[in-house]
Each structure stands twice: as C-alpha cells, then as structure tokens.
Amino acid sequence: MKIALLGYGKMGKTIEKIALERQHEIVLKQSSTPIDKDALQEADVAIDFSIPEAAFTNITTCFQLGVPVISGTTGWLDQYEKACEIAQKENGKFIYASNFSLGVNLFFQLNAHLAELMANFSDYKINLEEIHHTEKKDAPSGTAITLAEGIIDKNENYSAWKYPANKANNSELPIEAKRIEDVKGTHKIAYSSTIDDIEIKHTAHTRDGFALGAVIAAEWLQKKTKTGIYSMKDVLHAFTAQ
Ligand SMILES: NC(=O)C1=CN([C@@H]2O[C@H](COP(=O)(O)OP(=O)(O)OC[C@H]3O[C@@H](n4cnc5c(N)ncnc54)[C@H](O)[C@@H]3O)[C@@H](O)[C@H]2O)C=CC1
Numbered sequence: 586m587k588i589a590l591l592g593y594g595k596m597g598k599t600i601e602k603i604a605l606e607r608q609h610e611i612v613l614k615q616s617s618t619p620i621d622k623d624a625l626q627e628a629d630v631a632i633d634f635s636i637p638e639a640a641f642t643n644i645t646t647c648f649q650l651g652v653p654v655i656s657g658t659t660g661w662l663d664q665y666e667k668a669c670e671i672a673q674k675e676n677g678k679f680i681y682a683s684n685f686s687l688g689v690n691l692f693f694q695l696n697a698h699l700a701e702l703m704a705n706f707s708d709y710k711i712n713l714e715e716i717h718h719t720e721k722k723d724a725p726s727g728t729a730i731t732l733a734e735g736i737i738d739k740n741e742n743y744s745a746w747k748y749p750a751n752k753a754n755n756s757e758l759p760i761e762a763k764r765i766e767d768v769k770g771t772h773k774i775a776y777s778s779t780i781d782d783i784e785i786k787h788t789a790h791t792r793d794g795f796a797l798g799a800v801i802a803a804e805w806l807q808k809k810t811k812t813g814i815y816s817m818k819d820v821l822h823a824f825t826a827q
C-alpha cells in the first residue's frame with residue numbers, strides 16, 4: 586500500500602517505522618503547507634497526524650483528490666462535522682479517532698461499562714486526569730474528551746465536561762491536564778467518595794500502539810469498497826471477527 590504521511594513529527598516517524606515493517610511504501614512525508622498534491626494523488630491512503638491548524642485542510646484536500654484518509658490529529662474537532670459533510674459530498678473515505686491504540690479502544694469500552702455501573706451512585710464524584718509530554722499543543726487531550734463523552738452518555742448527573750477542572754460546577758465533569766516531559770499518554774478516571782475510591786487507568790509506554798492502530802485502520806479503509814465515514818469501532822469489529 587502506498588501511504589502519504591501528512592505530518593512527519595513524532596507520530597509520522599513512528600507510523601513510517603510500523604508501515605515499513607508491514608511492507609508498505611511511503612510516497613509523501615509532508616511537514617508544512619502547501620501540500621504536494623502530485624505526490625498525494627499517488628497514495629492509496631493518507632495518514633494525517635499533523636497540527637490542529639492544518640488537519641481540516643489536509644483532510645479535505647484528500648477528499649477532493651479521492652484519497653482515503655485516516656486522521657489522528659486532535660484539537661480541530663470544531664470542524665469535524667464540516668469535514669464529514671465534504672467527505673459525503675466528494676464520496677470520500679474517512680476515519681478519525683482521538684486514539685488509535687488497541688489498548689485505549691478497550692479502555693473506552695471499560696470506561697463506558699464502569700460509567701453505566703456507577704450511574705446511580707451519586708455519592709461518587711468523578712475526576713478525569715490526562716498526562717502528556719510538554720510539546721503537546723492541545724488540552725485537554727482528544728482521548729480525555731472521548732472518555733468524558735463516554736461517561737456523560739451513561740451518567741445523567743453530568744451534562745458536559747469542563748476544562749480546567751477547577752472551573753467545573755456540580756453538573757460538569759472536571760478534566761485535569763498535566764504536562765510532564767516525555768510522557769506518551771496517561772488517562773485516569775477516578776470515582777471518589779468519602780468512603781472509598783475506584784480508579785481505572787491506561788498508560789501508553791511508547792507511541793507504537795497509536796501508530797500500529799493507525800496503520801491497521803489505513804489497511805482496513807483502503808480495502809473497504811463502500812465510501813463513507815467510519816470509526817475505530819468498525820475497524821476493531823472487523824479485526825476481532827476474523
Ligand atoms: N489519535 C491518536 O492515536 C494520536 C493522536 N496524536 C495527535 O497527533 C498529532 C501529532 O502528534 P505528534 O506527532 O506528537 O506531534 P509533532 O509536533 O511531533 O508533529 C506534528 C508535525 O506536523 C507538522 N506540520 C505542521 N504543519 C503541517 C501541515 N500543514 N501539513 C502537514 N504537517 C504539518 C509539523 O512540522 C510536525 O512535524 C497531535 O494532534 C496529537 O495530539 C498523537 C498520538 C496518538
């Protein structure tokens with residue numbers, strides 16, 4: 586498979602390593618604007634791990650050129666619906682995920698299950714904490730937002746999430762974001778009462794898990810004959826059903 590890398594930073598380089606191990610070819614390593622459209626058009630699939638300001642243009646350029654696109658860039662989701670409209674109009678193929686790692690996608694399910702279990706125990710207050718490296722541009726992390734949405738979906742005591750955490754009122758789920766050198770990505774959800782605490786936590790040790798998930802999603806999307814907007818749930822469903 587010929588892959589265009591839109592974003593060739595920490596994640597772009599890790600994806601390159603995993604893609605080459607899986608016998609794919611990299612036809613474009615894009616680190617700035619303007620996009621090299623000739624090279625992009627050669628690709629079977631584009632993988633965007635860039636910056637919040639560039640993601641929308643990168644992704645919609647792929648739709649216009651008929652190149653399926655995987656995006657892991659976070660911090661641009663105010664434009665997600667608009668990107669999906671363009672994808673539909675251009676018959677594009679698209680997957681966005683705030684986190685492509687298998688472990689985190691399992692953790693999303695665990696989070697939803699725990700949220701459902703705890704929904705009627707209002708003595709427990711929830712705190713969501715994410716920790717990332719100091720170079721990260723956005724806060725809270727995309728993964729923390731997905732986790733918060735997973736809890737709000739199941740627990741009527743919360744109607745929205747709030748960052749920074751100290752500004753949250755009683756009906757807002759507080760998200761705390763910490764920045765510590767070289768941390769790849771840690772997410773913890775704590776249910777605390779005066780009697781006890783219940784916590785679940787995911788810790789990424791390397792970026793390989795994110796990159797492998799993105800390459801597997803790209804392989805899946807490239808083979809998909811039907812155009813449309815898909816998710817990591819679709820990819821993992823097909824993967825585990827094999
Ligand atoms: N969904 C997931 O599983 C994961 C998502 N991420 C997200 O991926 C993004 C990238 O993360 P890192 O690689 O750690 O950041 P990074 O800062 O190391 O790399 C970003 C790269 O994008 C480049 N860039 C700037 N403008 C561009 C443009 N117009 N087109 C293409 N590239 C451009 C920069 O030169 C830089 O090399 C972030 O939004 C991060 O939150 C990171 C890890 C996992």
Ligand SMILES: O=C(O)C1=N[C@H](C(=O)O)C[C@H](O)C1
Nearest residue numbers: 659683684721726727728770
């Ligand atoms: O910027 C990162 O590094 C990461 N970003 C993603 C996010 O914002 O959730 C995923 C992962 O936690 C690493």
